[in-house]
Amino acid sequence: MAEVNLTGISKNYGDDVALADVTMTVPDGSFVVLLGPTGAGKTTTLRMVSGLDTPDAGEIKIGGRDMAGLTPAQRDVAMVFQQYSLYPHLTVRQNLEFPLKSPVLRTPLDEIKRKVGEVAEVLQISHKLDNKATALSGGEMQRVSIGRALVRNPSVYLMDEPLSSLDAKLRSDLRIELKNIQANSGATLLYVTHDQIEAMTMATHVGVLDHGRLVQFGTPREIYENPVSVYAASRLGQPRINVLPADVFAGAPATAKTIGLRPEHIVQGDGADSLVQRVEHLGDQTRLHLIYKDHALITVTDAHTTLKGGDIVKIRPQNPYYFDAAGARVG
Amino acid sequence: MAQIRIENVRKDFGTFNAVKSSTFTIEDGEFFMLLGPSGCGKTTTLRMMAGLELPSSGQIYIDGEEVGQKPASQRDIAFVFQMFALYPHLNVGKNISYPLISQGMPKAQVKKKVNEIAEILGITDILKRPVGGLSGGDRQRVALGRAIVRDPKAFFMDEPLGALDAEFREHMSEELRALHDRMNATTVYVTHDQLEAMQMGDKIVVMNHGSVEQFGVPQDIYDWPATKFVAEFIGSPPMNFLNFHGMVGNGETQVSFGDTCFDIPAQLDGRNGDLTFGVRPEHVRLDDTASYRGVVSATEYLGTTQIVTVDTANGAVKARVSSADTVRVGERTGLQFDARTITLFDAGTGRALRSQANQGVLAHG
Numbered sequence: 001m002a003e004v005n006l007t008g009i010s011k012n013y014g015d016d017v018a019l020a021d022v023t024m025t026v027p028d029g030s031f032v033v034l035l036g037p038t039g040a041g042k043t044t045t046l047r048m049v050s051g052l053d054t055p056d057a058g059e060i061k062i063g064g065r066d067m068a069g070l071t072p073a074q075r076d077v078a079m080v081f082q083q084y085s086l087y088p089h090l091t092v093r094q095n096l097e098f099p100l101k102s103p104v105l106r107t108p109l110d111e112i113k114r115k116v117g118e119v120a121e122v123l124q125i126s127h128k129l130d131n132k133a134t135a136l137s138g139g140e141m142q143r144v145s146i147g148r149a150l151v152r153n154p155s156v157y158l159m160d161e162p163l164s165s166l167d168a169k170l171r172s173d174l175r176i177e178l179k180n181i182q183a184n185s186g187a188t189l190l191y192v193t194h195d196q197i198e199a200m201t202m203a204t205h206v207g208v209l210d211h212g213r214l215v216q217f218g219t220p221r222e223i224y225e226n227p228v229s230v231y232a233a234s235r236l237g238q239p240r241i242n243v244l245p246a247d248v249f250a251g252a253p254a255t256a257k258t259i260g261l262r263p264e265h266i267v268q269g270d271g272a273d274s275l276v277q278r279v280e281h282l283g284d285q286t287r288l289h290l291i292y293k294d295h296a297l298i299t300v301t302d303a304h305t306t307l308k309g310g311d312i313v314k315i316r317p318q319n320p321y322y323f324d325a326a327g328a329r330v331g
Numbered sequence: 332m333a334q335i336r337i338e339n340v341r342k343d344f345g346t347f348n349a350v351k352s353s354t355f356t357i358e359d360g361e362f363f364m365l366l367g368p369s370g371c372g373k374t375t376t377l378r379m380m381a382g383l384e385l386p387s388s389g390q391i392y393i394d395g396e397e398v399g400q401k402p403a404s405q406r407d408i409a410f411v412f413q414m415f416a417l418y419p420h421l422n423v424g425k426n427i428s429y430p431l432i433s434q435g436m437p438k439a440q441v442k443k444k445v446n447e448i449a450e451i452l453g454i455t456d457i458l459k460r461p462v463g464g465l466s467g468g469d470r471q472r473v474a475l476g477r478a479i480v481r482d483p484k485a486f487f488m489d490e491p492l493g494a495l496d497a498e499f500r501e502h503m504s505e506e507l508r509a510l511h512d513r514m515n516a517t518t519v520y521v522t523h524d525q526l527e528a529m530q531m532g533d534k535i536v537v538m539n540h541g542s543v544e545q546f547g548v549p550q551d552i553y554d555w556p557a558t559k560f561v562a563e564f565i566g567s568p569p570m571n572f573l574n575f576h577g578m579v580g581n582g583e584t585q586v587s588f589g590d591t592c593f594d595i596p597a598q599l600d601g602r603n604g605d606l607t608f609g610v611r612p613e614h615v616r617l618d619d620t621a622s623y624r625g626v627v628s629a630t631e632y633l634g635t636t637q638i639v640t641v642d643t644a645n646g647a648v649k650a651r652v653s654s655a656d657t658v659r660v661g662e663r664t665g666l667q668f669d670a671r672t673i674t675l676f677d678a679g680t681g682r683a684l685r686s687q688a689n690q691g692v693l694a695h696g
Contacts, residue, residue: 172568176631195497220632221632224634262635278512281529282553283529283549283554283566287530304550
């Protein structure tokens with residue numbers, strides 16, 4: 001496994017800036033998740049590292065080796081895409097064996113068998129090994145395409161929303177499995193998603209992208225607890241952080257334009273009046289939709305609260321975040 | 332607006348039984364969710380209420396009138412499919428006014444009505460625009476407008492937000508719910524997304540394999556599931572199941588397995604055999620002094636909370652605990668369960684055993 005270094009990577013498609021001066025180190029053995037909405041530059045970054053696309057400027061190194069001019073095959077990366085692509089005329093087993101049977105690798109037969117069995121087990125497809133790839137459901141095909149990357153031992157795994165087409169139960173199982181595989185094997189993994197749950201639960205590091213710029217890089221906890229901007233703060237946390245004009249509460253620093261309140265930053269039962277507009281029982285928690293000085297905000301309360309629409313509840317901020325006019329963190 | 336009652340409704344397609352005898356009531360003005368996995372019969376049920384399918388047996392009442400065998404056109408309901416079904420050659424205003432014009436409503440009245448609806452939906456400024464160039468959100472608002480404009484007795488929606496990405500979906504679901512709160516129209520909404528159902532619904536019917544598993548308000552269903560299917564389908568992560576072989580008697584407030592005795596709500600259905608002990612992740616506490624023990628196999632950071640998976644002799648248990656707690660994979664830990672929240676299930680039938688805690692909910696479920 002290997003460290004991946006991106007230095008000053010820029011890419012334009014016509015007039016559209018896809019990546020702007022991205023510098024980032026994916027440490028050896030880390031699970032780095034690139035997070036951002038559609039168009040932030042996540043997939044473009046992945047394509048640069050894979051060699052499917054070339055940067056206009058900047059340098060990419062894998063394991064200290066400059067990748068300029070190298071094809072995807074020469075880079076020793078294994079990729080999993082959002083859209084699975086399997087060999088339709090082969091069985092699941094043959095699809096999984098295929099990368100290992102490459103003449104370059106010369107993997108011994110019993111080693112191939114062991115690897116395929118192991119990966120099939122982890123991905124819960126052992127019972128389908130002898131099915132034709134086309135006789136699988138979408139979720140099963142995606143698992144096979146993840147498996148085809150996992151049987152190999154590349155310098156780095158590159159994955160682009162590999163779980164997005166799976167149902168909720170399988171997604172939550174595979175989140176844990178992928179993280180375990182990565183942690184136990186010491187693999188380096190660069191992973192793209194717009195799902196914050198995947199980013200928070202699996203990543204050792206999260207890179208937050210905004211319009212082609214890397215705006216924050218750190219552990220999920222760092223980004224959740226110490227966001228650099230209102231944008232980064234809005235990426236993680238459900239319900240989303242509330243952003244209100246800074247002067248609706250007392251105590252904002254002079255440079256603050258807005259105040260950012262996560263649910264845990266809102267103390268209930270003390271402070272000023274807000275009106276409960278709607279109460280949403282989600283089971284383990286209850287969301288309160290509040291109106292405070294004509295501003296809507298959402299917070300969380302006890303699952304069995306007796307509050308209902310039309311009630312008054314007092315609130316005050318506790319350790320909130322403040323942001324300046326440009327959205328950068330202040331105070 | 333209307334009350335809708337479904338009585339013993341059944342639907343067969345050839346030899347395939349899509350919906351088994353279903354009975355439930357949707358009260359006037361309710362936002363009502365039909366929830367279940369694909370193939371559970373929820374869409375078929377909705378289509379029977381709408382008159383797009385006729386039930387093989389049973390009755391459907393809208394405002395007390397039996398409409399089971401009447402065509403859709405005589406039921407005065409509005410069906411919102413995937414919300415993008417608009418007339419592409421007409422502008423926004425004409426798309427919305429179409430149902431009124433085809434009813435023969437006078438022009439001046441149509442105009443007034445369309446303006447009113449546009450106001451409610453916040454699309455007054457785009458009435459003259461062609462629908463082709465609209466954003467996804469505006470297209471959905473137009474499709475909704477076309478449904479609302481007729482003042483139907485009820486709205487039926489089949490996974491209207493299914494195709495949207497997560498962020499936009501959340502926004503639209505809030506908008507839909509707010510719209511419902513302004514108009515108070517009876518709305519029946521089909522979804523396979525449990526969070527969407529919990530978030531938007533006044534009441535939920537959970538269906539599986541053509542049967543109604545449970546029917547009630549979201550919090551009751553979450554707290555006191557009638558079956559293991561409901562306990563697993565609702566909640567993320569789902570309810571934990573600890574399987575054991577044992578006995579529980581009427582009135583008992585304890586059950587034991589794995590050499591440990593657990594407090595439970597007083598039982599009303601004495602049972603011996605394969606049983607399942609059900610506990611939600613937020614009611615599991617990691618406690619080193621507890622005698623029931625396991626090994627931490629995973630931790631998942633979620634901001635304020637984290638999900639800790641603990642492997643025990645009776646299966647994996649997920650606990651939702653504060654992310655301020657330090658928990659390491661591989662360490663042994665004890666587990667405590669909040670006794671007031673426990674549900675026991677018959678492992679064979681999957682049905683919840685009645686206790687003093689859940690009998691009220693199960694009685695009308």
